[in-house]
Amino acid sequence: MVIEHVTLIDGTGAAPAQMHTVILRGRKIQWVGPDAEAPLTDTEAGRIDGRGQFLLPGFIDSHVHLAMPAGQLSGTAMLHLPPRYGYYAAIPLLRATLDAGVTTVRDLGGIDMATEVAIERGLIEGPEIIFAYRALGPTGGHGDFRTCCGFNQGEAISPNGDIGFLTDGVDEALRNTREVMRLGGKVIKVMASGGVWSPRDTPWHDGLNIAEMRAIVEEAGSHGVPVAAHAQSARSISNALVAGVRSIEHGYEIDDQAIELMLAKDSFLVPTLSTGTIPPDPARAASYAVEKKLRLQEKLHGCVSKAISAGVKVALGTDAGVCEHGTNLAELGHLVDFGMSPMDALVAGTLNAAKLLQLEDRVGSIELGKDADLVLTNVDPLNSIHALADPKNIDIVFAKGRMVKDIRASVPAGVGA
Ligand SMILES: [Zn+2]
Known part of the structure; x- marks a missing residue:
């Protein structure tokens, strides 16, 4: 050709x-x-x-959740779906991701090796996938989507409930890291802070502590597997960087200290502005989620713009699954709105993201x-x-x-x- x-x-x-x-x-x-x-x-x-x-x-989207059919369902409705629904829901979403111009994704919770193999064998169409399988987070933290009225650990309740491995203490951190790698995970996702959608914590609560994250970074690193940290508060970003993670996901409240640490450690910021900038919708989101999102958005523009102008390495990622799938390249426009040159935004979505995914010899x-x-x-x-x-x-x-x-x-x- x-x-x-x-x-x-x-x-x-x-x-x-x-x-x-x-x-x-x-x-x-x-x-x-x-x-x-x-x-x-x-x-x-x-x-x-x-x-x-x-x-x-x-293009490369460094932060997606293909097993989460955002836009079609409210967060609450998603919790009532049977656990394997996400696999079928992913099929048209994979196609939509390709149609959007994205040929590689990093799925940070939800997809497993079945999807990767089905694409490789031509059973379904989709981008190349680097997957985390499940995110490691603490009991009651972000990623713990068990309803308050029941369900035991390990019992998946929905595509959402399927995205986490509850992890408490260094021993469990090691075991779950090894479990993700055993199941083919090429990146480990950790929850360094709470989040918007989790019912029992906030972005200003810590998730895993530094000792837990450090154990994960060392164990994964011994297999050449990098760690990505969901971290929204300034404190959680610094904690994750001190523990040695390769990328900060969201990073919405990144401050001067965290920016300095990022530059010193040469780590990546994946600011997921496609999701961060969406106004919360009270008709679809629980009131606790609306309140947390509004508070996060107060500092979002100032903090992320400052990190960009300080020269922090940025890789494009949308958090599609929380925001809509299939318009991934809207993130390029957001990056420019936050102060990046159009050429730098293109590099964030191509070669920089390839470097984050350790695929730069082959894609990007x-x-x-x-x-x-x-x-x-x-x-x-x-x-x-x-x-x-x-x-x-x-x-x-x-x-x-x-x-x-x-x-x-x-x-x-x-x-x-
Ligand atoms: Zn995410």
């Missing part, structure tokens, strides 16, 4: 290159360069004329030998980045060399040139 005459934005932060050609072979990018130098010897190859269009790497940029994960769009991302949020503006998506979306194909016969 030959994609020619495009304006190439390769994901590394390099300036756009006009009139470029990319040649794919199998799953890989075989050649990238100016049209005039393209070695077009294979006359049988399929061709896409990308004149006037922009070719970008397939359009370079020779990398996986052919590509997005072709009419939108000039440097001038109209907010427009990438609409999947209708994502014309063509390649995942591992296979064209998984082509809006030209959906044009009825006889319409167009």
Whole structure:
């Protein structure tokens, strides 16, 4: 397959290159360069004329929950679903994620190896998945969605109830870390603070303590597995960084001390602004969740903007599952609204996110030998980045060399040139 005459934005932060050609072979990018130098010897190859269009790497959403069908159901309704519903609900959501231009995701609670294998074997369509399986959090903390009137530990009650492993003390921290890795988890998710949706804590309560998180970081690290921390209060962000986590998820109240720690430890911030900026809806959310969300939003813009301008490394993540699936690239616009340049936002959604996921040798940029994960769009991302949020503006998506979306194909016969 030959994609020619495009304006190439390769994901590394390099300036756009006009009139470029990319040649794919199998799953890989075989050649990238100016049209005039393209070695077009294979006359049988399929061709896409990308004149006037922009070719970008397939995007990476570093924070999703594909087993959580947000938008279709209120949080309370989700708690009443049978435990395995999430697997079926994920099938159209995986498809919608690809359609949005996202070819790699990190699922931080919900999806397990069954989904990964089903995609690899072609049973269902979806992006490449790095999954955490279940998040480790304390009894009564974020991730403990047992109702107050019953259910024993380990008894899954819903897609939501399925996302956590209750973890109290260093021994359980070690056992649950090993359990996640035994089940194929490539990242460990820990709850360093409480959260908005959990019924018995708040974002200003600590989750796991430093000793528990440090044990998890060391154990996972000995297997090359990084740790991602849900951390919303300033104190919990610092706790998680002291324990050695690779990424701070949300980080809504990040302060100067936490920013300094992030820079010193070279860790990533995944600010999930797609979820953070949504006004809480009293018709759908419990009153305790509405109150907590409103309080979090008071400092959100000031804190995250400050971290961005301080030069903290940012990887794109939406928390889709809590916010809607299928408009993942709205996060790019939010990052720009919070002070990032459009080019830096694109890098946050491509090469930086690939580095966070430890996949930068294979995905995250359009370079020779990398996986052919590509997005072709009419939108000039440097001038109209907010427009990438609409999947209708994502014309063509390649995942591992296979064209998984082509809006030209959906044009009825006889319409167009
Ligand atoms: Zn999340």
